[in-house]
Amino acid sequence: MALLEKISQLKQEIGKVMVGKEIEVELMAISLLFNGHILLESVPGTGKTLLTKSFASAIGGRFSRIQFTPDVLPSDVTGIQFFNPKIHEFELRPGPICANIVLADEINRATPRTQSSLLEVMEERQVTIDGITVPMEEPFIVIATQNPVESQQGTFSLPVAQMDRFFIKINVGYPDYEDEKRILRIHRREVKRNTIAQVFSLTEIDQLKKAINEIYISDDLEDYILSIARKTREHNSIELGVSPRGTLALMKAAQGKAILNDRTYVTPDDVKAVAPYVLGHRIILSMEGSLTKTSESIIGEILVSIPAPAEKGANE
Incomplete structure (x- = not known):
């Protein structure tokens, strides 16, 4: 099956910079087939962000990253209408949420008001900017990362409605002894993170989704x-x-x-x-x-x- 070959290639490419994440990659691939949003949770330093960026690099389409902090506003996520003095008209400026793969890094550091700006786009795959509805292009996946709330200061628990919008949640644990030893060996030399080859094109993703109906x-x-x-x-x-x-x-x-x-x-x-x-x-x-x-x-x-x-x- 073409999908199995693609998943094997995906694991190989991500394996260039990530070690021991085969299960995580499979789960992310399943989510990709359904435009399912993903929540990655673990303590700092276990590779959540690198895993997401590597996954996005192997998939065609636009990638954007939102680094959530308490001062990030909803408009910083969704976008704004701004007045262009040259033409004396308002123009639409979509925010970073308007991409195919969106990394919502440390999502639980955003305030509840900012977190709520993701509710519409995660469920309806559209965003409303000052009364104008902007549909998302396919595929559209939000991959959010968060550190465990109970061990962090300055975090806000995700609301139940938002948690329910995540297709899967993956706890990215510590690597085992052999995997961590391989990580040390890989990082003895400089790791070129831009060497990950694209595995999926947007057209291929659309074709593979049709296999689900069978x-x-x-x-x-x-x-x-x-x-x-x-x-x-x-x-x-x-x-x-x-x-x-x-x-x-x-x-x-x-x-x-x-x-x-x-x-x-x-x-x-x-x-x-x-x-x-x-x-x-x-x-x-x-x-x-x-x-x-x-x-x-x-x-x-x-x-x-x-x-x-x-x-x-x-x-x-």
């Missing part, structure tokens, strides 16, 4: 996905469960995982593989639950508690 999901598997989502709304340790948007995201991510596994149908293992990344950030734990558990561990409990249906291909 991925079969059985009725039993749809019921399985719905059971997982509904269980999050009934769990004693969860105060706010997964929304219908989250249920749909889980189905799409499972389809993307099936494609990466070179199959034309979704299996329960596909659903289980992506569920922690798709659902973990969409639930809010109760006070009692947060004392002893994490969102990911509860999603794991739910997956274990629900019987998985038998695998069924498109012809069964």
Whole structure:
């Protein structure tokens, strides 16, 4: 399959500057197929920004970066209409959000007012600038990075509505011993970050998206996905469960995982593989639950508690 070859090339290119990020690259590729926004979370120094820039370099289209700080205003993100004294008219100046791949760096350092400026564009893929609606070009993906809120000063928690708009959340952890040793060896010499070759063109991305329509999901598997989502709304340790948007995201991510596994149908293992990344950030734990558990561990409990249906291909 052409997509598998492209993903292999993508891993190879990003591997020039990033080590041990194969799973992260696969998840980002799945998000690309659905124009899904990505949230990368980890402590400083683990390569979140470099991973995003490397991913963007391998994809055709326009890339922009917004460095969020408390003094960034909504208009700094979306754009403004300014008065041009030469022609005596107002002109539209789109902001950095108007690109194909947007890096929202340290998004949780922006104030709630500025964070809310992303709500419309992340959901409707359009931005309103002083009453003028500007549609985004395809593909359009926001890749946001943030440091854990509890260990940082001067940060603002992302609102629930915004968290729900992220297709997946990836915790970029520390590298293991061998990967970190490879990082040291790579950086013994100067690393040229502009050597990453473009893997995907915008036309190819559009063509690959059509393959999603061929991925079969059985009725039993749809019921399985719905059971997982509904269980999050009934769990004693969860105060706010997964929304219908989250249920749909889980189905799409499972389809993307099936494609990466070179199959034309979704299996329960596909659903289980992506569920922690798709659902973990969409639930809010109760006070009692947060004392002893994490969102990911509860999603794991739910997956274990629900019987998985038998695998069924498109012809069964």
